[in-house]
Amino acid sequence: MSFEKNTPKKSLNIVCKLSILLNILTLCFGVGYMIIPVHTFILDFFGLILILSWMLNIIIIYLDDLYLKKTSVIGKRINHLSFYYIIIFIIALLVMVFNLLFINLIVEEEILLFIANLWILFGFSLISGVGILLGIETLLNLEKRGVWDFE
Amino acid sequence: MCGTLNKQTKQKALNFLKIYLKITCIITLAIGILFTIVMIYPLGGIFDTIAMGIAQVSGFLLFLYLLTTILFLKLTPKKKIQYKLKRTDDVNFIGPGIRQKNMTRNVIIVIGLSLVIVNSLPLLLTPLSIQNAEAEFEDAYGENWRDDIPDHIKSFFLPSQFNLIHYFLGVPSRECNIDTDIEYYSEGKEGDDDYLSLRFDVYYPKATKRELPGHNSTIIKIHGGGWVQGDKSIGNMLTINKYLAAQGYIVFDIQYGLLDQEGTKYLPTPDEVKGDFTLHDMIFHIGYFTKQLEHKLVDRYQCRLDSVFVMGGSAGGHLTGVFGLGYNDDYFKGNFSEALTIKGIVPYYPANDAEFYFTGDLDDLIPGDPDSNPLAYKKFTPSKLADKDDPSALIFQGLQDGLVPLKNSKDIEEALEAEGVNALLLTFPLAAHANDFMINNNFAQVFLYYLERFLYLEQL
Numbered sequence: 358m359s360f361e362k363n364t365p366k367k368s369l370n371i372v373c374k375l376s377i378l379l380n381i382l383t384l385c386f387g388v389g390y391m392i393i394p395v396h397t398f399i400l401d402f403f404g405l406i407l408i409l410s411w412m413l414n415i416i417i418i419y420l421d422d423l424y425l426k427k428t429s430v431i432g433k434r435i436n437h438l439s440f441y442y443i444i445i446f447i448i449a450l451l452v453m454v455f456n457l458l459f460i461n462l463i464v465e466e467e468i469l470l471f472i473a474n475l476w477i478l479f480g481f482s483l484i485s486g487v488g489i490l491l492g493i494e495t496l497l498n499l500e501k502r503g504v505w506d507f508e
Numbered sequence: 509m510c511g512t513l514n515k516q517t518k519q520k521a522l523n524f525l526k527i528y529l530k531i532t533c534i535i536t537l538a539i540g541i542l543f544t545i546v547m548i549y550p551l552g553g554i555f556d557t558i559a560m561g562i563a564q565v566s567g568f569l570l571f572l573y574l575l576t577t578i579l580f581l582k583l584t585p586k587k588k589i590q591y592k593l594k595r596t597d598d599v600n601f602i603g604p605g606i607r608q609k610n611m612t613r614n615v616i617i618v619i620g621l622s623l624v625i626v627n628s629l630p631l632l633l634t635p636l637s638i639q640n641a642e643a644e645f646e647d648a649y650g651e652n653w654r655d656d657i658p659d660h661i662k663s664f665f666l667p668s669q670f671n672l673i674h675y676f677l678g679v680p681s682r683e684c685n686i687d688t689d690i691e692y693y694s695e696g697k698e699g700d701d702d703y704l705s706l707r708f709d710v711y712y713p714k715a716t717k718r719e720l721p722g723h724n725s726t727i728i729k730i731h732g733g734g735w736v737q738g739d740k741s742i743g744n745m746l747t748i749n750k751y752l753a754a755q756g757y758i759v760f761d762i763q764y765g766l767l768d769q770e771g772t773k774y775l776p777t778p779d780e781v782k783g784d785f786t787l788h789d790m791i792f793h794i795g796y797f798t799k800q801l802e803h804k805l806v807d808r809y810q811c812r813l814d815s816v817f818v819m820g821g822s823a824g825g826h827l828t829g830v831f832g833l834g835y836n837d838d839y840f841k842g843n844f845s846e847a848l849t850i851k852g853i854v855p856y857y858p859a860n861d862a863e864f865y866f867t868g869d870l871d872d873l874i875p876g877d878p879d880s881n882p883l884a885y886k887k888f889t890p891s892k893l894a895d896k897d898d899p900s901a902l903i904f905q906g907l908q909d910g911l912v913p914l915k916n917s918k919d920i921e922e923a924l925e926a927e928g929v930n931a932l933l934l935t936f937p938l939a940a941h942a943n944d945f946m947i948n949n950n951f952a953q954v955f956l957y958y959l960e961r962f963l964y965l966e967q968l
Contacts, residue, residue: 386673387673387677390673390677391677394680395680397667398667398668400667400668400671400673400674401668401671401672403672403673404671404672404673404675404676405672407672407673407676408672411571415571415574415575415578418578418582419578419581422578422581422582436582439582440579440582443575443578443579443582444579446571446575447572447575447576450568450571450572450575451572453568453676453677454565454568457678457946457948458946460678460681460747461742461745461746461747461945461946461947462742462746464686464688464709464741464742464746465686465688470681474678477677477678478677481676481677
């Protein structure tokens with residue numbers, strides 16, 4: 358019985374820790390890549406980390422929604438944060454895709470190219486940055502009483 | 509009292525926001541269903557235009573659909589109260605509510621996950637494109653074809669066929685010099701109705717002491733647009749031009765005269781290139797450019813005439829085929845500069861069969877019809893120009909292309925191979941027409957990887 362009750366908590370704990378770690382790695386790699394864009398095989402590895410970190414962020418949102426007691430003060434706060442995160446994630450994706458498209462339309466205006474790349478970096482950092490916040494917020498409140506349904 | 513009112517207003521606003529978000533989720537998923545159908549099945553008409561964009565960004569769309577699904581689930585209660593109608597002594601009344609699992613959530617999950625899975629297919633099928641390309645290269649250049657490329661040259665190339673970081677953050681842009689809007693041919697006076705002014709842009713490498721893979725080989729790029737619209741520059745995948753110029757190629761992105769025809773046009777097209785032009789005129793314009801290249805541009809840009817490549821997409825792919833394969837054909841004798849050595853052609857999703865394309869709305873492009881002018885129809889069908897002295901071809905073809913289906917590329921490939929000429933047909937599952945527009949997408953990345961190697965190997 359106790360094993361069953363602890364499983365979602367343990368899962369959330371692992372997912373949060375992994376997500377924070379991978380988001381930090383993604384952020385470091387991403388910023389590095391945008392500043393010094395080089396073609397190396399390390400990028401293949403980084404690509405997988407990026408996808409995995411985004412997926413884990415979405416899993417956290419889903420698990421929070423599943424197990425949070427939204428009537429508690431902390432539960433309400435985490436729930437609001439995950440709502441904001443979904444909206445931010447969607448906007449950031451759109452910002453990235455429109456700027457990737459825009460890059461293909463720039464002939465020689467270096468400043469426009471720079472701005473477009475900056476927007477891509479901004480969108481990407483927002484996804485990872487707020488993902489880290491959500492992971493930390495969930496992890497810090499995992500042991501608190503009256504916040505989760507699996508207690 | 510005031511606090512209660514405030515609370516009520518707040519609650520109303522919150523309810524309104526929830527309804528608004530729910531409607532947005534429904535619209536997003538509905539559009540997602542439409543986009544996904546368009547991506548996997550060419551519906552024709554306006555949907556072919558939509559398809560041009562979707563598969564290129566499907567990796568982003570799958571996350572968008574996943575997030576919308578989660579948002580929709582968050583806005584949908586896990587359980588709903590079901591009231592049962594009871595009947596006692598001929599009187600109907602509603603019994604006490606029972607909390608039941610909300611089945612709407614299951615429907616949302618099924619729709620959302622289906623969209624995510626289908627939209628991940630273009631990315632998941634990338635290994636198939638790579639496998640096919642590898643087989644084509646091994647057929648053409650032997651099993652150890654990579655050994656023919658020295659390491660210092662390889663360092664300029666993409667290290668792998670596909671990379672997720674390039675997909676989500678973009679392929680780093682390369683620096684090169686660009687001269688734009690240089691006129692090479694004109695007719696009439698500016699302001700007149702029949703004024704024609706054809707221009708080109710040129711992309712060339714910045715000065716360097718390093719040996720670049722291109723060795724100043726010349727690339728002539730011909731834009732698409734169904735022979736009636738389109739332009740050089742942003743209408744002709746200019747990121748590829750910059751990329752190749754940075755590798756030591758001199759890329760000439762040229763305009764040619766277009767048929768001025770009524771109808772829906774969605775590509776930017778300058779007025780001064782429109783007129784009553786036939787395919788013969790278009791080939792004349794391209795030929796005129798090659799003569800300019802020989803007499804004026806070769807010294808100015810230090811480009812090589814003994815190593816020339818021709819590239820173009822769609823209608824530009826058709827003209828690439830006619831120019832590249834018809835260069836040594838008597839029908840076009842005198843049209844092109846004779847100083848060129850064409851080392852390869854790169855038609856992207858090229859139109860091929862003249863009888864199919866130029867007998868309907870576009871019959872003005874060839875004088876007469878297939879019965880009265882069979883020779884012209886034959887000579888404007890690239891596959892019918894194939895002979896043993898033709899240059900090698902690298903062809904890009906999306907398998908979901910509703911505008912120019914696979915048969916066109918296949919015919920060109922088979923005709924060249926029958927003559928013993930290398931023809932490498934790179935096919936891309938779920939790619940539609942012009943799906944190489946965004947250089948970061950999975951199709952364009954794979955193609956670019958093999959394109960840079962093809963150009964290098966054909967120079968040798």
